[in-house]
Amino acid sequence: MGKDYYKVLGIAKDASEDEVKKAYRRQALRYHPDKNKSPGSEDRFKEVAEAYDVLSDAKKKEVYDRHGEEGLKGPQGNEAPNGSTYNYTFHGDPHAMFTEFFGNRNPFDQFFPRKEDDDMDTDDPFGAGRGEKKKDPPVVHELRLSVEEVFSGCTKKMKISRKRLNPDGVSVRNEDKILTIDIKRGWKEGTKITFPREGDEGPSNIAADVVFVVRDKPHAVYRREGSDLIYPAKISLRDALCGCTVNAPTLDGRTITVTSRDVVKPGMKKRIAGEGLPLSKSPEKRGDMILEFTVKFPDKLGQSTCDALSQILPP
Incomplete structure (x- = not known):
């Protein structure tokens, strides 16, 4: 059995975001080693920080709720809603998390009269x-x-x-950071990748999350629709009426030959199964390539051609 983060914080599994915050405040103050000298308080303080780190993050919490601690930390990971995998380890500093949460490097050095504030927990020993x-x-x-x-x-x-x-808790510094994103095969446009608390930080604010949203780059050949690739197949009027052969390139360097003996009308489409992009939730499967026919009409016709066509084509 893995850790029960809900039990660590003393809350129910359906606890709200507010209740998670209150529980962390209460437990962190209770087990802070500056005030709690009991054996094991430092370990419990870190355990409380880890529980809050997981349960206050929507994505980590979802994976934990579905798969438990083993699934969250397992070597194989578990697929999250956006296709990413988790191999979670708590690398945070519980003291830094405490400081960030309370907005003071040592919240025990000053005490204020308790206010009537619904957000303050009556069980909080140092509230x-x-x-x-x-x-x-x-x-x-x-x-x-x-x-x-x-x-x-x-x-x-x-x-x-x-x-x-x-470290003085007041002044700020400018810094650059490199964030690494592992792009999974088949990620759809709109997929969001969140880096918790990697944004600006100050004495009065908690660092914002940094979120990257996937957008498609324009392509010289294809247009993307979900997991399908749209290939514009341009053919002449003669080919549209008499039959045609289209050589469509694939993303892995092959060429697919498609022959049509039917009359091709403008806007007609032909689907080639399994030649599109990987599916985001099942990358071993692929979407389709769709040939979208465009008929190139001549700019003008000579009189003799018009006469011949009027005899051949149906009214």
Whole structure:
């Protein structure tokens, strides 16, 4: 059996975001080693921080609720809603998390009369009238991917600039950071990748999450619709009426030959199964390639051609 993070914080599994915060505040104050000298308080303090780190993050919480601690930390990982995998390890500093949450490097050095505040828990042994830091809204960036990158998968390194709080808890510094994104095969446009608390940080705010949203780069040949690839097949009027052969390139370097003996009307489509992009939830399967026919009409016809066509074509 893995850890029961809900039990660690003393809350029910259907606890709200507010209740998770209250529970962390209560337990962190209770087991902070500066005030609790009992054996094992440091380990319990870290365990409380890890539980809050998981349960306060929607994606981690979803994986944990579905698969437990083993699924969250397992070597094989578990597929999250956007196709990513988890191999979670708590690398955070429980003391830094405590400082970030309470907005003071040592919240025990000053005490204020308790206020009538519904957000304060009556079981909180060190609760003071100090308000929590507010978390800034997510910082959203576009992540432009080519069709080839979605087809094969890749790794992107994104450089961000941000402000971070100095150890004095007051001043801030500017710094750059490289965020690594493992692009999974078949990711759809609109997929979001969240880096918790990697944005600007200050003395009065918790660092915002940094979110990358997948957007498609325009392609010279294809147009993407979900997991399908649209290939514009341009044919002449003669081929449209008399039959045609289209050689369609694939993303892996092959050429597919498609022959049509039927009359091709403008806007007609032909589907080639399994030649599109990988499916985001089942990358071993693929969408389709769709030939979208465009008929090239001549700009003008000579009189003799018009006369011949009027005799041949039905009215």
